[in-house]
Amino acid sequence: MTKQHSQPNSANLGIAIIGLGGAVATTAVAGTELIRKGLQDTTGLPLAEHDQLDLIDYGNVYFRGWDLFEDDLYAAAANHRVLSSEQLASVRPALSEMRPWKAISNRDYCEGVVCDEDSKGTHREHVDSIGRQLREFAGEIGGRVVVINLASTEHALDVSDQIYQTVAAFEQALTQNHPGISPAMLYAYACIQHGVPYGNFTPSRAADIPALRRLAAEKNVPVAGKDGKTGQTYIKTVLAPALRARALRVRGWFSTNILGNRDGEALRQPKSLENKIGTKGDVLANCLGYPVEDHLVKINYYRPRGDDKEAWDNIDIDGFLGQPMQIKVNFLCKDSILAAPLAIEIARCLELASRRGQGGVIEELGVFFKAPMTGDGREPNHNFTEQHLTLLAWLEKNSRVASESGRENAASDSVA
Amino acid sequence: MTKQHSQPNSANLGIAIIGLGGAVATTAVAGTELIRKGLQDTTGLPLAEHDQLDLIDYGNVYFRGWDLFEDDLYAAAANHRVLSSEQLASVRPALSEMRPWKAISNRDYCEGVVCDEDSKGTHREHVDSIGRQLREFAGEIGGRVVVINLASTEHALDVSDQIYQTVAAFEQALTQNHPGISPAMLYAYACIQHGVPYGNFTPSRAADIPALRRLAAEKNVPVAGKDGKTGQTYIKTVLAPALRARALRVRGWFSTNILGNRDGEALRQPKSLENKIGTKGDVLANCLGYPVEDHLVKINYYRPRGDDKEAWDNIDIDGFLGQPMQIKVNFLCKDSILAAPLAIEIARCLELASRRGQGGVIEELGVFFKAPMTGDGREPNHNFTEQHLTLLAWLEKNSRVASESGRENAASDSVA
Amino acid sequence: MTKQHSQPNSANLGIAIIGLGGAVATTAVAGTELIRKGLQDTTGLPLAEHDQLDLIDYGNVYFRGWDLFEDDLYAAAANHRVLSSEQLASVRPALSEMRPWKAISNRDYCEGVVCDEDSKGTHREHVDSIGRQLREFAGEIGGRVVVINLASTEHALDVSDQIYQTVAAFEQALTQNHPGISPAMLYAYACIQHGVPYGNFTPSRAADIPALRRLAAEKNVPVAGKDGKTGQTYIKTVLAPALRARALRVRGWFSTNILGNRDGEALRQPKSLENKIGTKGDVLANCLGYPVEDHLVKINYYRPRGDDKEAWDNIDIDGFLGQPMQIKVNFLCKDSILAAPLAIEIARCLELASRRGQGGVIEELGVFFKAPMTGDGREPNHNFTEQHLTLLAWLEKNSRVASESGRENAASDSVA
C-alpha cells in the first residue's frame, strides 16, 4: 500500500477548498500533513498504488480555502472528532496556524448551517475577490492551484431557468446580482474565469449548468463533479453491475443511511435533501440496464454516530425460475475518511489535466462522483469498475506523454 | 431479460450430468423444460441477455446423466423442494419419465452421502461404459454432448502423487485399478478419451491434475472447472477488487455460511470440507494483491434452510489515516437457483469451444468457477469483473467467426 | 406446542372483524379452519401452550365481519398471498362461501385504500345496523360475539376536541352526524352500546377516547387496544428492558421497516403514518426509564415483499466507562402471520372478561398492543415481559374462578 512513484513529480500543488473548516477538508489537510511527516502511509488514497503516474506527490500538496466559520483548522478538526487524539496532536502546530478566508454567505442557499448574515458585495466583486485570493495562493506555493468544493449542500434549483442556459445569460444575471446565482456558482465561475481547475465534491449544481460547462470548454479550464461517491453509492455501483453480469434481476433496492455530522444536519432541510437524493437516483437503472421502480433511498440525521455513518441496503433479486433471494449490505463507514482522499485525488487529476492542456468537463474522473458531469449534459456511465478502468487508462495515457516528452514545468501556466 | 438471439442456433445440445438426481441438476432440467414451454423467462441465465452469441438455444438443450439414487427426476426434484409447487406440477410429465443411469460408486470417495456398495467392474470397464452411454445420448438428440459434474464433493487427495503427474502414469494406474483414481477422474478421463467436453462444477479434482489437463490438450477436448462460483465467493470477488480500487486495506475477512442440503451434509465430512475450503482460500489474496492473514471461511450444515443457503461476511477494512471501517454482507440465497443456470451456461460455452475446434483447459470460462483451472496449473485470475469481460470477449470473438463463415453443422463432429 | 387444554371450554365464540377481507383477517379465518380440520397445530398462538385456561377452544371460534371490498374470503385470501397454495386449497370450500357485510365507508378517513363513495345513512342508523348484525351472528353460533377491528388505519385526529371528552358530548355529536366521528368510533360505540366486547388491533383511535372509555366502564363492556404489537415494537419492548437491566445506556435507536401490503400502502398517506408512528413513540422511553432523543422510526412502502415485512433496527448503546457498542436486529417477518393469532387471542380473552363480568378497558391485555389503552388514559407499561406476566396472572386468576365455581353457560348473557 505504500509504494512510491518511481519518478515523483516534485512540483507543488495548492488546493483551495470551499468549506475548509469542515470535517472532510480538515481530514484532508491533516492527512496530507501526517503523510508529509512520515507518520501515516497512503492507505485509502486510490492512486497511491499506481506507479509511474505523473501526478503531483502527496508531500507537495498544500491547502488554503474559505469557510463561514472562522475557527483555526486545529479547533475545527478537534471539533469534528474524525482524527484520533494522537493524530490530532501530531498536526496541531500546522493546523493551528491555518485559518480560512471568509466564505461567501447567502442565507437563501445554506439552510442547515449557521449563516447569520449575507456577505456584502456584488456578485462581480466576489468573483474578483476569489480571483485575487487564488492568484496570491499560487504565488505563495509557486505551483498550480485547484479549487475543490466541499461546502454544505445548497438546496435544489430549477436548472431549466433561462439564466443557466448560456454564457451570455449567466453573465448578464451575474452583473444584475441575480438571486438565482448561488455561492457555489460564483466560485465555479470565478475559477473558470481565472483559469483555475474546479472540482465539485458536493451535490450542489455549481459548474454543472450548461452556461458554465460551455464556459469551461471555451476557456479550456478543467472541471469535474459532482457529489463524491464515497459510501452507499460506491457499493451500489459495484454490486449492481455484478448482479447484471449474472442476470440476477433486481426487483427492489432499499437504501437507508444514518449519519450525524454537519452534512447530515444540512440534509434535514428538505430542499437540500432533494438535491442529494436527486444525484443518487439514476445510478441504479444505469448500472442495471432497466429501471427499478422500488428503488428507495433514505437519509437520516442521527447524532449518536457523529462523523461515522452507517448504510444499510436491502436488495431483492430474482434468480433462475423467478425465485427470490436477498442481499443485505451493512456498511459502517466514516464519511470524512472515505471522502478526504478522493478530494485530494480529484485535485491531483485536475492538475494533471490542466498541465496537459485539457479543459472542459474531464469525464474520465467519473469514478469519483455520484453524479458525474458530462460535457454535454448526457447521462454518464455509473458502473464503478468501468469508471475505474477508464480513469486508469486516462492516467496512463497522460503519464506516458510526460515520460516521453520530458517533465514540463508544472507551475508555468498557473493562475492567469 | 428475455431478449432473443437474433439468429438462434437451432442445433441440439445434450448435457450429461454426473449427479442427475441432485438439487442443482433437477433444477437445471426443470428450468430448461419450463423455458421450453414458455412458462419461464431467462432470468438468472447470465448469457441470455447478450444478443448474437452463437450459443445453442436454451430451448434445444436436453439432459441425461448418472446418479447413485435411482429415483425418477420428478421424485428427486420434489424431494429437494427447490421448485415451487406450481413449477413442479408443470414439469411433472417430462421429469417423471427421466431416470438416471447408474453412477459409479466408490465408498472411499463419497463419505457424506448414502453409497452402500462399490460399483462392480474395473476402471477400464467403467470408462468404456461411460463412452457408450455418451455415444448413445448424442445419437438420440442428434447433436453434441457435454458432461457436467454436479456430484457431491469427493474428499481431498494428495495430488502430488506420482500417478496424477503424466498421462502414461495415469493410464497405467487406470489399468491397475489403482484406488487413487476417484470416480470423478474416471468420468473426466472417459470424456476426454471419447472427445466429449467436460465441465467440473464441483470442488473435486477430476480433470484438474497434470495428467488429464495434458491429455485434454493433446486430444483437443475442451475442459473447464472447478467448483461453481455461486454465492459467497461470487460476492467476494466482486467486492475485493472494488476495495482495492479505493485502496481500502482489508485487515480481516470472516465468511461463514449455513446450508442444509445434500451438499452441506457431504461437507460435514472433514475431508470433503477440506477440499471445499481449499478452493476458496487463495481467492482473496489474488483479488487484493496482498495476503490477508485473518481470512476465515466457515461452512456449517444447518438444516432449517434446506436448499436455501445463507452467507454472512464481515470485512474489516482500514481507510485513510488507518481508520477502521466494516462492511457486512448477508446473502440469503438459494444454492441450486444460483448454480443451475451456471451449469447450463458452462455446457453451452464448452459446446461452442468444441465446435470452434478449441481444446484443453478453456481458461476464458474462469468467471464460472471458484478455482478456475489453468492449462499449466498456474494461479488464475479471480477478479469477477475482469473474468466477466474476458468471457464476453471470447464469446464475441467466437460468435463473430460464426456469422462470418456461416453456421457450421453443430452436430458434425460430435462424440467420436 | 400442541398441548390440549385439560378441560377445553366447548362453548362457541363468534369473532366479527372490521376488515374481514384483509390479509390479517383472512389468515385468522383460514388458520382457525386449518386447526379445526387438524391440518395445522397451534404454533404462533401465544396462549395455546398454557393448560387449564378457561378460554374458548380454537376449534369453536367462528368468523363474520365487514369490509369495503365484496370479494368472498377465498378470493381475498388468494390475493393476499399469505397462505401457501396447499393451505389455501384446503380451506377453499369454507372460505369461498364467506362474504363480508358491507362496511361503513367514509372517504374522509380512509385515504390509502379504495373507498369510492361514502355509505348512506346517519351515524345512528349505522349503529343500529351494526347492533342487528351482531345479534344475528350471536344467534347463529349460539355463543358470545366479540368485535375485532382489523381495518386500515384511519388518519390522526385532534383528540382534544370537545366531542370526544364526555359521553353526552359524543352522543350529541352522533345525533348530529358530526364529521369528527370516524367509522372506527361508530363500530366501537355500537359494540359498547350493545354489550359486545371490542378489541382494536389498529392504530385508529376508535374506543380510545375519554367518552368511549367511560361508556365502556359504565356499561361494563370489555374493550382493549390499540395497535397490535407484532414485529419491531415487540422486539423493541423485549430488548430495551434487558438493556436497562444491564445499565447499558441507549444513546440512539434507529428503526426502519419495509412492507408491501395494503397496510403499507395506507401508510403512504402522511396522516395515517402519523397515527401509526404516534403509537410507536413513547414505548422506548417507557421501557428504559429515560427519553432517547435520537429514536427514529421509519416505515416504508416497498412492494417486492408483499405481505412479508422486514424490520431493521440499529441500537447505539454506551457501556461501562461510556464506551460505545452497537446492536443490530434484522427481523424478516410476515405481518399477517404475526398478527392473526394475536387477534384471535385478544378475542378469546375479551370473551373471558365478558363472561367473568368484567368491563371497561381490560388493561391486562396490554402485551398484545403497541399503545395499550388504560382506563383513565394514563401511560401504560410497555415492558413486554412484565406485560406477559401480568396477562398470565390475570388468565390464571380468571380460570381458577371457573374451575372452582363450575363452568357457566358461556352464551347466557351474550348480545343484549
Next chain:
Amino acid sequence: MTKQHSQPNSANLGIAIIGLGGAVATTAVAGTELIRKGLQDTTGLPLAEHDQLDLIDYGNVYFRGWDLFEDDLYAAAANHRVLSSEQLASVRPALSEMRPWKAISNRDYCEGVVCDEDSKGTHREHVDSIGRQLREFAGEIGGRVVVINLASTEHALDVSDQIYQTVAAFEQALTQNHPGISPAMLYAYACIQHGVPYGNFTPSRAADIPALRRLAAEKNVPVAGKDGKTGQTYIKTVLAPALRARALRVRGWFSTNILGNRDGEALRQPKSLENKIGTKGDVLANCLGYPVEDHLVKINYYRPRGDDKEAWDNIDIDGFLGQPMQIKVNFLCKDSILAAPLAIEIARCLELASRRGQGGVIEELGVFFKAPMTGDGREPNHNFTEQHLTLLAWLEKNSRVASESGRENAASDSVA
C-alpha cells in the same frame, strides 16, 4: 444512570482477582478508579440504578490479585487497548503501582497462554499461601475480601472422576498433589477453606464440583458461578423466552462470534473451547421448553477486532400456520466493557451474602452467568428476565434486613 444510594454503605470491599493483568480485570480496576475520581459515571453497572440496596459503594472497592504475567497494571491495561487514551492517562498513577501476585501455573491446564513453567510447591502449600495473601489484603483495606476468577479458561475435565465427588476424596487428592486438581480448584478450595466468598466468572469448573459445593455449604461460604453472561448468551436468554411467550417455534439458532483478545486465543485450543461451548449449550432448550437440534454455537479467533467482539445470530422461527420467519442479531460489543462491571457486581453481591450470613451456592446470582451453579447441581433457570427479577427480589430482601436492623459492621467477620 448516576443515582446515588440514599444511604451508601461506606465499608470497604477488597476484590482479589485471579487473572489481575487480563483485559477484564484491568478494566474493572481502572473503571473503579475513574468512578472514585468522579471522572466516570456508573453506566454499565447493573445495580447502580437501584436505590437503597445495602451494597458496598463502588468508591470503596479496592483490588489485588494474581497473574502469570508480572507487568504492572498500567502496562497490562495499555496493552489490552480497552480504555481510551484519555482514560488510561487518568488512571496511570494508580495502576502503575499495582503489580499482581504470582499466580499458580500449571501447564496441564493453561494451553492457550504463555505459561512457561509449573509453579513450585505442593497443593497444600498453594492453598496456605493463598490464605495468607487474602488475610493480608483484608487487613490492608480493613474490610471483607471476595475472590473473583477472571483467568483464562482451563480445559474441560472429566467431572465424573471420583476425586471431585466428596469433600473427603477431594482433600485426599489435594494431599497427594493429584494432577486432576486444577489451579482454579486450588483457588476455590482455598477461598472456601478460609471463609472468603468466591465468584467464578470463567467457564472453568473451579468450585462447581460436588465436593466444593458441599464444602461451601458446610463452611457457609458464599460461592457463585460460572462463566459470565456478557454478550451473545445474554441476548439469547432475553430473546428466546420472548419467542416462547409468542409461541414462535425456534427451528434453528445459529450463533457465531469473532473475537481477537487473549480469551479468544485461549479458545483456539480445542479442549478449552469445548469447555466454553459446553456452558452455552443447554441454555436455549431451557429458555424455550423444548430442545433445538439445529442450535450451533461457533467461536472464532479473529484478530482485527482485538478486545472488541462481534456476535452474529440467525434464528429460524416458525409462526402461525407453520410459516417461516427469521431474526438476525448482530452485536458489536466489547468483551471487557461488558464483563468488568458484572465482575464488580458479583463481588458486591457475594459480600452482601457473606455479611448476611448466607453460604453455599448463592443461586440468586444466576443472571450474571452463562452456566449458573446450583447447590445440588440440578439444571438452573436461564431466562434472563426471570433471573433479573430473582436477583432484585433477593437484593431487596437482604437490604431491607439492613435498614430494619441497623447497619452491621461490614468488616466484623471478615477473613478468618
